[in-house]
Amino acid sequence: MDSIIFDLDGTLWDPTETVVAGWNHVISRYKGAAKEVTIADLQGIMGLPVPEVGRKLFPDADEEIRQKIMDECCDMECLVLAKQGGRLYGQLEEVLKALSAQYKLFIVSNCQAGYIEAFYEYHQLQNYFTDYENPGRTGLSKGENIKLVMDRNHLTSPVYVGDTEGDMKAARFAGIPFVYAGYGFGEVSSHDYVLERLDGLLELF
Template sequence: MNLDSIIFDLDGTLWDSTQGVMESFNKTISKYNEVKDKLTIEDIKGIMGLCIEDIALRFFPYLDKEKGLEIIKCCCEEECGHLENKGGILYDGLEETLKKLASTHKLFIVSNCQCGYIEAFFKAHGLSKYFKDYENPGRTGLTKGENIKLIIERNNLKSPIYVGDTDGDLKAARFASIPFIYARYGFGEVTGYDYAIDSFKELYKIIMP
């Protein structure tokens, strides 16, 4: 495959942070009497890849829209510090594969997250050295597809590919007019992808056949 760069989604593609996210979210929402129930791992898996406005609607449909968004923003602030210290579950062979890929390609992250989340991933696991740049809507206010295009333009990429695990990731890649690799081991169900992998380690075989 003739590529000069690989752009990655984060949740469900590089790591599984659902346990830490659940713990930090529940710690935060316990402070709000208007929140009815604690969140479960399945709840968290169901919102991976969504923007914070959609997460607020999913978790708190019974609350005023502004109140739900306020709570989610507080959850996200707690989340980053928690994950920076605790980390998440890295998918099997992640660092070994990133190291090999980074020796031949430029690597990037574009995720639908808030400021500080990608940085928490880097700090918890010492992986920033493999990535040239990253972007998120918390910093730009842009959609995932727009952020992919921003990374492409900012880094003068000629032949990138996007790796993700949800239908939203596929749509973002299509918006940016680049190929898409579906990480089937992640959280989403996707059809119409260009390539698929069942483990992160398989990516090297697709990129460097």
């Protein structure tokens, strides 16, 4: 193994308590076109591509309104997270510091452009990561973005750490082992390794 590629939401942090008020502020401007969301709602869509999030949270809104709501929520999310951050799992910085001494670390998330940068800006953890990618920048699926990061960084034997079925499928698409973050938001049908807590990575690797 030469590297570890991480999902973000449900794997490295939980941002939902920070962003829920921002989402509902945006939604309130659309006069009943969509209902307010809860923390549980947001936790339930973590890891999904942005268009799928819109369809799941706002099924009754027409496509144009749904897209406007999602665009504004995504913009609000990045602004709020850059100023307030999210809840980091475990001893995240200590874990990253230990792992980065031995492996190259990366983030590939199904988020909008600016989201990973907001995570970096508030928590100042960017020095532990070599590269990152998301569909907001590339328009690609998570599996394709994993392969993109692998190719441009010349990785030969990475693993992917994530918490959802989509993460598992993305790792399978990229042809690399999947480490299931069992403490996160989702459930998976298969995995190569499982973590009960984030610092279990130090024991696993």
